[in-house]
Amino acid sequence: MYGSNVGALNVYVQTGAAIPSTPTWKRTGTQGTHWLMGQFSVNVKTPFNVVIEGVRGNGYRGDIAIDDVNITNGSCSAGTTVGPSSKPAADKCNFEASNLCGFSQDHSDKFDWSRTTGSTSSRGTGPSSDHTYGTRLGHYMYIETSSPRRPNDVARLNSFILTGPTSPTCLTFWYHMYGNSIGTLNVYVTRNGAKGSPIWQMSGNQGNSWNVAEVSIKTVSGSTPYQIVFEGIVGRTYLGDIAIDDFSVTAGSCSASVNCNFDSGLCSWRNDKTDKFDWTLNKGTTGSGGTGPTTDHTSGHGEYVFIEASSPRINGDNAQLISANIPASNTTCFHFYYHMYGTAVGTLRVWYKESGAYPVPIWEQAGSKGNAWQKGQITIPTSKRDFQIIVEGVRGSSWSGDIGLDDVSIDNATSCPMIPNTAKPTVTMSPPPSVITTTTWRQPPPTSALPTPMIGQFHFCTIL
Incomplete structure (x- = not known):
């Protein structure tokens, strides 16, 4: 799905004579110059068809292609793990499972994170679909900021227990922060009950879209247990719902790089x-x-x-x-x-x-x-x-x-004169505060890989 006029790619699960009105999985707009991979679980007890629909965009630069379609028995894999963990094969979570992959609510905060599909209960805030499927059928976690919530109320969601890491490790998750009164989303690493300072933080309206965050987790000398904690803080009014989806902890450094020649996509821009x-x-x-x-x-x-x-x-x-x-x-x-x-x-x-x-x-x-x-x-x-x-x-x-x-x-050049020397700005007003990126810069060469939680070839997994 590459081009300035890409429309939509929809995937439906058809169990009757008519194709459902809502797709099970969806992507819209350009996704870069490389093949990407997607998967979703199909939980039906009757014969079904998979229908793949391409929708043309508003111009000729909108070609969409698919390849390597596969259907296998069993639920889709949660992905590889990072070293020893208390939840093997659960170092990734898209919150489709009702047990939240072992995530748990904190008991020292004011209220809880909620699991839902589709839109949140308030207009003008929150997602309209999850990130994994891109439709109203997928699940995500969010904080509901309507009454009885008050400004600065806190909700924390704790991951399952991991160990280490003794080698470079990357935390990836998608977040949605849309509304006129968005508060703050903090992410901590807790060890022995101490969470210290946030390893990642975002505040304010980030626009009506899912954004990706990548954060390198500091290595330690031994395999000590730790948890990732997501802390949502309520803003001024009810227009402050904050959501997360597609959590993963993977071996290796985060791949994002600011340096880019655009020959293989937008890199981390x-x-x-x-x-x-x-x-x-x-x-x-x-x-x-x-x-x-x-x-x-x-x-x-x-x-x-x-x-x-x-x-x-x-x-x-x-x-x-x-x-x-x-x-x-x-x-x-x-x-x-x-x-x-x-x-x-x-x-x-x-x-x-x-x-x-x-x-x-x-x-x-x-x-x-x-x-x-x-x-x-x-x-x-x-x-x-x-x-x-x-x-x-x-x-x-x-x-x-x-x-x-x-x-x-x-x-980190020590000498960096303005070029050209006439480039002094003529404005002082800021653009909308919603323009904030989502990933963390690292030094490796540019890469065109677009962060996605859907790992493996594009296939549909059935639960029989």
Whole structure:
């Protein structure tokens, strides 16, 4: 499912003469340039058909493909484990099982997490479907912030007991934080009853979408037991439901990387869900003459991302590309290449957002800069907390205003002058506070792998 106009891929389980009105599994929009894998359990006692439906999007760049379809007896595997655990084969959990894979409610908090399907009980907050299936049939965990809940009430959900880790280990989960009064989601590692400081934290409205988080778990010298604790804190009003889904703890370092040449997808970057349109992967020229790059910057025959200024875009529409979470550092330098060519080029702006704070503009260029890739560079402000980078493209006065971006990277260079030296921002207002990324930055080379809890080939598992 790759392209700027991808529609939907739906999978139905048909037990009667008619296809159900609601799919069992669903994905929409571009999912990157590589094959992805999906699975779900089929729990029926009568003969059934599996129906796979592709839905065209709003343009020709929307091809959808499937391969290696397999149906096997038994429920779908929970996945591999990470070292010895009190719950073998349960180091992944999509909350489809009613026993929550061994997760348990904390008894020292104010209220409990709830397991549900479909929407939560309040409009304007919470998911409309789970993340695993992408439909109203899948389950997830959430905190219900309606009455009798009050601001700052706390609910904690404890994982099953794990041990170690004595080698690099990555915690992955999906979260949904949508509403005008979202509080805070904290994640802790507890050992011997002590939880210390959060290893991950997010506050405020993150948009009406599921987002992925990756967090490296600190290694220890021995196989000591520990638990992952999800703590949801109620915001100001009932519009503050927070949800989680598709938990996993896997061996190996988290794979996200800010450094990316876009030849194999967006790496750990993602498009914001609350802006006007998206950055699009492209190879060669854009769809309009007299504007945009003709090749990428990396090799001359690879890919880059760009904003397409043609209709239906209008003056002032913005597209925001959001980085992974980046650990705090005293000396951090952001490097990138940009292409701004055309008679009506708008603005390219870079924002810095510290965890828990509003974004701040740190770099800006506007108008045509010639038909060539230009180098951009800016020092990231000193921070004691994790932060993210937001690259925003703003459409100009007409279609002749495509803007390209390529070869983004970050390092700890001690010398990092502003390039060009005229790139001082002209605005001070922050974009919507919902533009926050979901993963944690690590140093490995860029990867196009998109985090997904559905591991193994695309197959349907039956419970007989």
